[in-house]
Amino acid sequence: MASLMQRASRAAFLAAAIVWAGLLPAQGGAPKPVIEKAVKGQQCVEDTEYMRKNHMKVLNHHRDKTVIEGIRTKKHSLKECINCHASEKTGSVAKSKDDFCVSCHTYAAVKIDCFECHSTKPQGPMTMHPLNADTAHYKHKLAAGAKKPVSVDDMAKVAQ
Amino acid sequence: MSEMNPNQGSPARQQAAQTVESLQRRRFIGAAGAAAGLAIAPGVMLIEVAHGRPEEQAASSAVRWGMLVDATKCGTGCNDCVTACSTENGWTPVAESAHPKQAPQWIRKLELQDPLTQMETNLPMMCQHCAEPPCVDVCPTGASFKRADGIVLVNRHTCIGCRYCMMACPYKARSLVHEQLNDTQKPDVPRGIGCVESCTFCVQKVDRGDGTTACVEACTASGHNALVFGDMNDPESEISRKLREIPTKQVRADLNLNLGVRYHGI
Numbered sequence A: 001m002a003s004l005m006q007r008a009s010r011a012a013f014l015a016a017a018i019v020w021a022g023l024l025p026a027q028g029g030a031p032k033p034v035i036e037k038a039v040k041g042q043q044c045v046e047d048t049e050y051m052r053k054n055h056m057k058v059l060n061h062h063r064d065k066t067v068i069e070g071i072r073t074k075k076h077s078l079k080e081c082i083n084c085h086a087s088e089k090t091g092s093v094a095k096s097k098d099d100f101c102v103s104c105h106t107y108a109a110v111k112i113d114c115f116e117c118h119s120t121k122p123q124g125p126m127t128m129h130p131l132n133a134d135t136a137h138y139k140h141k142l143a144a145g146a147k148k149p150v151s152v153d154d155m156a157k158v159a160q
Numbered sequence B: 001m002s003e004m005n006p007n008q009g010s011p012a013r014q015q016a017a018q019t020v021e022s023l024q025r026r027r028f029i030g031a032a033g034a035a036a037g038l039a040i041a042p043g044v045m046l047i048e049v050a051h052g053r054p055e056e057q058a059a060s061s062a063v064r065w066g067m068l069v070d071a072t073k074c075g076t077g078c079n080d081c082v083t084a085c086s087t088e089n090g091w092t093p094v095a096e097s098a099h100p101k102q103a104p105q106w107i108r109k110l111e112l113q114d115p116l117t118q119m120e121t122n123l124p125m126m127c128q129h130c131a132e133p134p135c136v137d138v139c140p141t142g143a144s145f146k147r148a149d150g151i152v153l154v155n156r157h158t159c160i161g162c163r164y165c166m167m168a169c170p171y172k173a174r175s176l177v178h179e180q181l182n183d184t185q186k187p188d189v190p191r192g193i194g195c196v197e198s199c200t201f202c203v204q205k206v207d208r209g210d211g212t213t214a215c216v217e218a219c220t221a222s223g224h225n226a227l228v229f230g231d232m233n234d235p236e237s238e239i240s241r242k243l244r245e246i247p248t249k250q251v252r253a254d255l256n257l258n259l260g261v262r263y264h265g266i
Helices: A002-027 A048-069 A078-085 A100-108 A136-145 A152-159 B011-036 B080-089 B134-138 B164-168 B203-208 B214-221 B238-245
Strands: B039-041 B065-070 B107-113 B120-126 B144-146 B152-154 B227-231 B261-264
Touching (some): A048 A078, B134 B164, B214 B227
Antiparallel strands (some): B065 B227, B144 B152
């Protein structure tokens, strides 16, 4: 009788453990951040892996160069980050919870102070960088937005 | 008194002669520098001229930015410089502010009247960009600083909003941002709650190579031409020429701060 009870409780425990284990991946952890593709440009100024770990060092270094010495190179400037990464929907990097900066920072629970003072929106309209050899295959997208119909010649160039 | 002294060999005379000599010498060096600044090859400059500073080059102490205000030309009731400043730098004009008494003022128009003669004087007042700025002396964190080219700025990354600099400034040129700005800032002009701020001589425009400020542009556009901005170290610049030609004053010259803003007609 006792052994039967023991066996039954063990079975119940096992079953509960299996159910719990099955539920675990669904409940575990915060939702992963949404990383929106940059609207402009194809490649970040540094490797993506490097930027994920070190963007704050790059930004802090450039910040001091800009404020104190007046060096306003574009490569590591926050303004250029915003120009590329502002969301197409909100036009900002930190307005809604899925915007580029906020999305990861919420996930990592790291507060950003940048936007207490800095604008989260790019200057002027959000437009593509001029196409180069690497981005020429996006030509059809531009053509789709253009008023004049796409000629056969244009399409031939896209194909190349 | 020393000018009245007939004795040619007086120390004051000698000093004056030396000053004239050194001025001429400085002018010559300036001219030589300008000549050397010519391109030695296409795109290669021996000495970069102030206005065309390449973006990867730091601001240099060879330049000292300054402004000349001609109060005799400044229009009564004209507020164009103030409006232009607020538009360029994104601060709310006092009239539109919900709390006018604590609204930021980077530049303000003053109307003065001599109680004896009733003579009225108009002038804009802003950060005077002192060579020896008291705001920099008192700042406990080093946030208030003078850039190499003479522009006095606040590094908002280190400013703790203690407002010692506001107390120290003899010109009431600085303000504290009291309220959340809710992403209304200009991309070129970051500013935010809890930091002190003041006129920056439109540093974003200067770094871009515009060689002018929003207030000067507005004053010129309104036809008053009361403001001149330029490099006070360059003897050939318009501001240096005018400073040589017309009598100018520094406000509270007794404080010996060597101001970057000079006034004519006050």
